[in-house]
Amino acid sequence: MSGVAFWQGNEAIAYGSIAAGCRFFGGYPITPSSEIAEIMAEELPKLNGRFIQMEDEIGGIAATIGGSIAGMKSLTATSGPGFSLKQENLGLAYMAEIPIVVVDVMRGGPSTGLPTKTSQQDVMQARWGTHGDHGTICYAPASVQECYDIAIKAFNSAERYRQPVLIMSDEIIGHMREKVVTKKLGPSDLINRKRPTEVPDKFVPYRPDPKDDLPCMASFGDGYRWHITGLTHNDWGFPTNNNDEIERKMKRLMSKIDRFRDDIVEYETVFEDDADVLVLAYGSVARSSLRAVHDARVRGFKAGFFRPITLWPFPDKELEKLARKVKTIIVPELNCGQMVLEVERAVRGRAKVVPLNLVNGELFMPEEILTVIEEVA
Structure with a gap:
């Protein structure tokens, strides 16, 4: 698929996912993400893919995990309340190392909150929502074009690092319309999970490849024996109480992201060379x-301007370098102050950090941010 389209952000995520090779969607409709499910329901059957609407959000991510285990690139999409319900099975996907993509088109919370209004209140949940330690890859698009491009990157990252990847959009990005330029993708543009090359009798499902410390992944039905569990397990996939096996497994869940951190992290800067005041923002803000x-x-x-495109891993090293030069960093967010905590951690007191928060369901006007720039300059 190549050409020019005039899409909403949700449409761009759906079509970007299809372009990346997604052929399974499991989910449950929820405002403001429902357009993603609607498009996947219409388009996937045309491509010999599968769409299934489950009874709830828990079933939606469970089905998505199952689709990936069966060998399909798999997607689910939701918003805040559904993202909360998905957390337990999201943890299963981290532990079992199942590549899936999860989209959260954020709305106001907590609870039912503001179904038709925007927010950025779920960003810390993206990192710490499910219990236990694990590495996280999380993108935050700021345009409709980026929704399309990031959907492709998210699937590539999920397949490459064999784990869930999150896309944290928001109601404004999800529903705004912009021009999107698409191109026909070739084999070099897409990453597929590593498949086992040995015969089934020699297959060890979680044995890491010495080259990148990542195991290959067989599909159910291919003849390979593979035990899947949320319990901490050994290289065979069976539960273990062996101290060395437990520590090796847990450290690898973290190191497989830390090791490739510089390949994953993305950010954008504008006017940073001589800036005294830096505005750090993500998503629609x-x-x-x-x-x-x-x-x-x-x-x-x-x-100056700094935009983390990956919220996790956070571009802390890059921000820390800029903090040595600027006097003040303003952090506008549509929450009560979440990513500002990461900014403070990265800056380490080298610059003054000023939070700017809005939680009424609306977007900042540029004038509101400009006023703060003038006040601190």
């Missing part, structure tokens, strides 16, 4: 923030 930075420059203020 990045759009208002960048406009505010441009307006501040017109008024003579040395303002």
Whole structure:
């Protein structure tokens, strides 16, 4: 598929997922993400794929995990309340190392909250929502084009690192319309999970490849024996109480992301070279923030812009370098202050960090951010 389209962000995520090779969707409709499910329901049968609407959000991610185990690139999409319900099975996918992509089109919370309003209140849940230690890959698109591109990256990352990958969109990004340029993807543009090359009798399902410390993955029905459990397990997939096996497994769940951190992390900077004030924003807020930075420059203020595209791993090393040069970092968010905690951790006191929070379901106007730039400059 190549050409130019005029899509909503949710549409772009759906079509980007299909372009990445997604052929299974398991989920449950929830505002403001439902368009993703609607498109997958219409398009996947045309491609010999499968769409299944489950009885609830828990069943939705369970089916998605099953689709991946059966060999299909698999997707589920939801919003805040559903994201909460998916956390236990998300932990199963981390422990069993099942590649899936989970989209959260964020809305206001807690509980039912604001179904038709925007927020960024789920970003810490993306990192710490399910219990236990694990590495996390989480993208935050700021445009409809990026929704399409990140959907492809998310599937590539899930398949490459054999784990769930999260896309944290929000109601504004999900429902706004913009031009999207698509291109025909070739084999070099897509990553597929490593398949076993040995005969089934020699297959050890969780034995890491010495080259990258990642195991290959067989599909159910291919003739390979593979035991799947949420219990901490050995290389054969069976539960273990052996101290060395437990520690080796847990450290590998973390190190497989830490080891490739520099390959995964993405961020954007504008006017950072001579900035005294840096505005750090992600998702829809990045759009208002960048406009505010441009307006501040017109008024003579040395303002810069930093946008984490991957929320996790957070681009802390890159931000820390900039913190050595700037005086103040403003962090506007549609929550009561979440990613600002990561900013403070990364900056380590080298610059003043100023939170700017909005939780009424609306987006910041550029003028609101510009006012703070002028106050701290």
